[in-house]
Amino acid sequence: MINRDEYLQKVKNHIDQWNQDLKQLEAKAEAAQADAAAEYRKQLEYLREMRDDAAKRHAQMQEAAGDAWKEVVHSIDKTWDAWVDAFGQMRDKLKG
Template sequence: MDQQQAYKQKYEAKLEEWQAEIDKLRAQAKGASADSQIDYEKQLDELRQRRDEMQAQVEKLKSSQGEAWTDMKAGAEKAWSEMSSAMEKARSRFK
């Protein structure tokens, strides 16, 4: 497996993991008070948006080659970092 394929698989696996965690947080939010649910929904919307951005980066990575792949990889890594930060923020708020 080449480096490009390894990165693509890594990102796809992490996307699936993040989606499962978003689903878990959504279920947790349903059991919260009405005021808390509003805050949780805002947080979940942000997570879904970041996840969608990450998905778009992964799709671009899949179709890129050569130097374009290197550029797309940098964009995907930035989106990855932003998504990781958003997930940590959400985890801390949902505790």
């Protein structure tokens, strides 16, 4: 099993990557047609909320111990899975 410090760094790296991904998607959304741009902005807001939630949980993880640690790890893993799905869907829409 991955140790605490490695996991915290992994989460921070994910959040940093999400920030880069969001910047790329924002640029593509801005270039989209006006009718599609509104939908993209809505989806971007959802992705930002997920990123913010992950950042909040990362801060909680730094303080968590025992069962609380396991709970936060499980929660952040679920957030990561949801991010991958949502990001992939939006990226595909912007390609199409």
